[in-house]
Amino acid sequence: MTLTGTKQPDMTRILGGLFVLAGVLALGTAWFAEHRLLLAPCELCLWERRPWRVLIGIGALTLLLPRRYARYPVFAGLLCLAVSIGLAVLHAGVEHKFWPSPAPECRAPVFHGGSFKDWMAAMPARPNKPCDSPDYLFGLPISMTEMGGLYAVVVFVVASLGSVRMLRSRG
Template sequence: MKLHLDTKKFIGIWYILASIFALGIVYWAEHYLHLAPCELCLWERWPWRVLILLGVVSFIAPRKYAKYPVALGLVCLLVSVGLAILHAGVEHKLWASPASECRAPVFKGGSFKDWMAAMPARPNKPCDSPDYLFGLPISMTETGGLYACFVFVIAFLKSKKLFRN
């Protein structure tokens, strides 16, 4: 017996599984390796969360409407690549982070009590401090960007058939 998935169902499953894998890796790194995410790391998780929803919608949508969540999923993956490029540029100190949480707070004057009250609720990790896994010479940010490119290419190549119809 041969299992055959039509294009929209394949892409829906692909989006869901690829997203769960990406979010699972960062969950593992944060909770088991105790790597603190910076603000840009947290931003980079959002496209994957949205992609899960789009995967479900493309899987259950009628074939003639499935191309819309599939196309939005491709856009999500491009956003993920863009965020990875932005973050990698910050890590390599090519530009400053757009997230104010990535910079150390500046305290001017005031009492010790004022200074303590102005401290963030949780410590922030600087966005220009990369984390490396498995001894690879590329950061988690760069690895995530390459992974998003890989997921995009597979989805794009498979979706060409869906957009022709």
């Protein structure tokens, strides 16, 4: 209770809700770009979605656990966000050609000689988009990868501040 007699909100529940909401928003944006704007994701784009899926699960777990245990998944959520930031940095470096992609699916197939039949047999089952080919939305000079990374940084900072507040309130 505070001096005014009102109960302070439980920061672990707020952070759990933040994780769920942030993950749904990130994946919803990726879905919209892929299915409505018809932007093909590359393999690294698909890698970048995984931490957001895990974050939704961590957020749900944080909301469902009893209060005394709910703070532990919050730290797993921060780690998950750090992985998301790292993947965005990795992908942005590939887009800017600072380093090659670690995913072999990101490289455009190269065919050397052979017949048309051999060439067709060597084609991948699903066309790949090179990971060093960035997508830009709404004419902004920042790629979707970079926007996703900045989004992950913002969520990480907000969650970190909330975690500090959570720890302080527990004494």
